[in-house]
Amino acid sequence: DGGITQSPKYLFRKEGQNVTLSCEQNLNHDAMYWYRQDPGQGLRLIYYSQIVNDFQKGDIAEGYSVSREKKESFPLTVTSAQKNPTAFYLCASWGGREQYFGPGTRLTVT
Amino acid sequence: AQKITQTQPGMFVQEKEAVTLDCTYDTSDQSYGLFWYKQPSSGEMIFLIYQGSYDEQNATEGRYSLNFQKARKSANLVISASQLGDSAMYFCAMRVRENYGGATNKLIFGTGTLLAVQP
Numbered sequence: 001d002g003g004i005t006q007s008p009k010y011l012f013r014k015e016g017q018n019v020t021l022s023c024e025q026n027l028n029h030d031a032m033y034w035y036r037q038d039p040g041q042g043l044r045l046i047y048y049s050q051i052v053n054d055f056q057k058g059d060i061a062e063g064y065s066v067s068r069e070k071k072e073s074f075p076l077t078v079t080s081a082q083k084n085p086t087a088f089y090l091c092a093s094w095g096g097r098e099q100y101f102g103p104g105t106r107l108t109v110t
Numbered sequence: 111a112q113k114i115t116q117t118q119p120g121m122f123v124q125e126k127e128a129v130t131l132d133c134t135y136d137t138s139d140q141s142y143g144l145f146w147y148k149q150p151s152s153g154e155m156i157f158l159i160y161q162g163s164y165d166e167q168n169a170t171e172g173r174y175s176l177n178f179q180k181a182r183k184s185a186n187l188v189i190s191a192s193q194l195g196d197s198a199m200y201f202c203a204m205r206v207r208e209n210y211g212g213a214t215n216k217l218i219f220g221t222g223t224l225l226a227v228q229p
Contacts, residue, residue, distance in 0.1 A: 042221045048214070
């Protein structure tokens with residue numbers, strides 16, 4: 001089945017540690033995206049990438065970093081510089097007229 | 111500025127009744143797209159319906175229809191015959207294009223409406 005996978009579903013980290021969230025797609029889509037969602041809020045764009053080895057900052061990129069070494073993969077690193085990293089993170093790709101989403105990773109930092 | 115506004119933080123509806131979720135948008139682009147997504151408590155984002163700015167007919171997908179009023183810049187979602195499984199968060203979103211690596215699509219989301227369907 002084609003789709004987007006994110007692992008793990010739940011992730012716990014101590015404050016001060018970097019953590020990398022994985023995102024893999026087998027939809028052969030060029031464009032991939034990372035969003036952050038806080039409780040009761042909409043989705044906010046962190047980073048996006050149209051092609052391999054290139055990516056652009058979204059609206060809330062501070063404290064995050066990404067890489068795009070392969071078309072299928074777009075991992076997101078939440079660095080210790082991110083002041084409020086606890087959130088729900090959604091990876092997405094664009095195909096045809098719509099955006100496809102992964103199941104999300106819920107990150108808790110204590 | 112390009113923006114999506116959803117003014118209803120929460121809504122209640124009786125099972126089997128219809129409900130309208132409001133969405134207004136702001137853009138100066140002539141070409142744009144409007145989407146509705148459903149997010150159940152599991153967190154997944156489920157695509158419901160799409161309306162292009164040049165589409166003259168309102169979009170429909172099963173029990174979902176989009177009431178598109180271009181002059182008023184509104185794109186309300188109508189759910190007919192509500193079911194208990196419709197209880198979820200609903201997001202309105204607008205596709206905008208940027209010239210980056212070719213034309214890149216981005217979605218701007220509203221803050222969502224939490225719908226509760228009562229038996």
